Amino acid sequence: MGVAEEVKGELEAKFPKELKSSQVLRPRAIRVRIDRKDLLPLAKHLKAAGFEHCSCISAVDWVTRYESVYHITSWRRNVLVEIVAEIPHDDPVIDSVYAVWHGADYHEREAWDLMGIRYEGHPNLERILLPRDFQYHPLRKDFPQEVDRQYISRRKLGGG
Amino acid sequence: MAEVGAAAEHGDSMWINMGPQHPMTHGLWNLKVRVDGEIVVEALPEIGYLHRGVEKISEVREFHKVIALTDRLCYVSSITWSHAYCLAVEELMGVTDQIPPRARYLRVISNELQRVASHLMWLAAYGPDLGILTGLLWALRDRELFLDLIQAMTGMRMNQNYPRPGGVRNDIPATFERDCTKVVKHFMGKLDEYEDLLGSNKTFHMRTKGVGVISPEEGTEWGVTGPNLRASGVACDLRKLDPYDAYDELSFEQALDKDGDSFARYAVRMEEMRTSCDLVLQALKKLPKGPYRMKAPRRAEGEAYRRTEDSRGEALFYVCGDGSDRPYRVKIRSPIFCTMSAVPTIMRGERVADVISIMGSLDVCVGEMDK
Numbered sequence: 001m002g003v004a005e006e007v008k009g010e011l012e013a014k015f016p017k018e019l020k021s022s023q024v025l026r027p028r029a030i031r032v033r034i035d036r037k038d039l040l041p042l043a044k045h046l047k048a049a050g051f052e053h054c055s056c057i058s059a060v061d062w063v064t065r066y067e068s069v070y071h072i073t074s075w076r077r078n079v080l081v082e083i084v085a086e087i088p089h090d091d092p093v094i095d096s097v098y099a100v101w102h103g104a105d106y107h108e109r110e111a112w113d114l115m116g117i118r119y120e121g122h123p124n125l126e127r128i129l130l131p132r133d134f135q136y137h138p139l140r141k142d143f144p145q146e147v148d149r150q151y152i153s154r155r156k157l158g159g160g
Numbered sequence: 161m162a163e164v165g166a167a168a169e170h171g172d173s174m175w176i177n178m179g180p181q182h183p184m185t186h187g188l189w190n191l192k193v194r195v196d197g198e199i200v201v202e203a204l205p206e207i208g209y210l211h212r213g214v215e216k217i218s219e220v221r222e223f224h225k226v227i228a229l230t231d232r233l234c235y236v237s238s239i240t241w242s243h244a245y246c247l248a249v250e251e252l253m254g255v256t257d258q259i260p261p262r263a264r265y266l267r268v269i270s271n272e273l274q275r276v277a278s279h280l281m282w283l284a285a286y287g288p289d290l291g292i293l294t295g296l297l298w299a300l301r302d303r304e305l306f307l308d309l310i311q312a313m314t315g316m317r318m319n320q321n322y323p324r325p326g327g328v329r330n331d332i333p334a335t336f337e338r339d340c341t342k343v344v345k346h347f348m349g350k351l352d353e354y355e356d357l358l359g360s361n362k363t364f365h366m367r368t369k370g371v372g373v374i375s376p377e378e379g380t381e382w383g384v385t386g387p388n389l390r391a392s393g394v395a396c397d398l399r400k401l402d403p404y405d406a407y408d409e410l411s412f413e414q415a416l417d418k419d420g421d422s423f424a425r426y427a428v429r430m431e432e433m434r435t436s437c438d439l440v441l442q443a444l445k446k447l448p449k450g451p452y453r454m455k456a457p458r459r460a461e462g463e464a465y466r467r468t469e470d471s472r473g474e475a476l477f478y479v480c481g482d483g484s485d486r487p488y489r490v491k492i493r494s495p496i497f498c499t500m501s502a503v504p505t506i507m508r509g510e511r512v513a514d515v516i517s518i519m520g521s522l523d524v525c526v527g528e529m530d531k
Contacts, residue, residue: 058478139216
């Protein structure tokens with residue numbers, strides 16, 4: 001049994017109700033899907049289990065819902081856990097994991113800046129890449145792009 | 161740290177803007193430092209000057225047209241960035257296992273040549289930071305050899321647009337193996353000269369030893385990766401830990417150091433250049449025959465991520481598809497973006513003159529940091 005199955009088993013035993021689904025992606029990576037309210041307990045458990053490195057936090061706008069995706073690595077056990085936390089579209093708020101991994105600092109600020117998801121409990125949730133007085137969250141799907149001036153994509157944008 | 165607290169209480173400190181236009185920054189960003197005399201009390205990086213919205217623009221381009229954008233994430237390390245993107249797209253399309261062997265080896269070769277070129281660019285920038293102009297001239301001279309090799313391989317000096325989902329754009333020319341072996345062997349000899357110029361240079365030691373120490377715990381906590389973290393003794397080379405392409409078929413050791421200071425970061429990068437040269441020679445020897453690219457699907461659905469060891473650390477692409485021929489969402493994890501969040505911690509208590517030595521040793525690339 002590989003290390004990914006091992007971690008998957010551990011998480012399933014510890015969070016039987018909270019995990020909506022869990023799957024092994026590759027020999028050294030698993031993906032679990034949870035609701036936003038279960039994020040912090042899972043994060044704390046992972047940190048205690050040796051997952052010390054927060055690789056990445058991505059926010060995705062699926063129009064019906066938001067997702068905050070966490071890639072958490074353990075250097076020592078050499079395995080990665082991808083946590084997909086679902087967020088309702090009308091209330092884009094989720095707990096911050098800054099207290100668990102300080103490396104989440106800039107990722108969460110970026111997700112707030114570009115996608116407009118509020119990370120509750122972040123010590124300094126300000127815009128990071130865009131100017132402070134910018135009004136929008138441009139990575140949301142309802143933020144239009146200036147496609148008319150794009151030479152290549154214009155024709156294909158109509159038909160897909 | 162007693163004096164640091166006193167200054168904060170008495171308010172005798174002052175803010176200095178190091179940037180956006182300062183020789184230290186190597187790009188456009190701003191480091192605000194609050195100093196009490198010589199001592200840095202607080203440092204606040206301010207970034208975003210070069211934000212081009214690559215993630216948003218990607219959403220209206222076909223999968224393979226995004227490569228032109230990922231090339232420009234970091235113009236000193238284009239191939240490694242496009243390569244990471246292509247790996248993620250292949251994973252999304254479900255063709256990871258079908259990549260032809262020759263393509264996987266060509267990717268290793270192009271990646272490692274690019275890594276050497278990128279580290280040489282870092283060295284060229286770091287020399288003048290510390291007043292060693294010879295470093296600039298030597299490193300740029302040797303970098304040009306590697307850019308020539310990359311040009312022979314891909315047709316371009318920079319922004320090569322070389323990796324593709326499913327392989328690489330074109331095969332290498334007939335004379336490439338001969339030229340590459342010659343250049344790499346020549347450069348491996350030159351690396352000893354760098355050791356004489358910098359590694360045994362007393363001034364260089366004084367400016368870098370014991371300066372800007374990152375402890376392994378601190379570095380991991382703040383998400384520092386790549387050579388910067390390996391200089392603190394954490395084995396985090398993804399070519400070893402999460403092998404992609406042909407790295408698991410080649411033998412190499414990851415460069416490690418234990419001091420975590422600027423000098424250790426220099427030493428790790430120098431060692432990495434040696435490793436890269438060795439990897440290129442190995443890959444050339446083992447280079448299999450056959451096709452260099454497979455036909456990848458145009459459309460993809462689902463979510464996938466892949467991460468690679470970029471010249472500066474862990475590069476991660478998280479790509480979503482909705483079944484059309486364009487990515488629904490592309491998220492780029494830039495190593496320097498995360499390293500920058502650790503800068504306030506690293507700088508606290510250092511001397512203001514050492515800020516330049518520390519920032520130089522971290523190898524900042526603004527293009528990938530601001531996306």
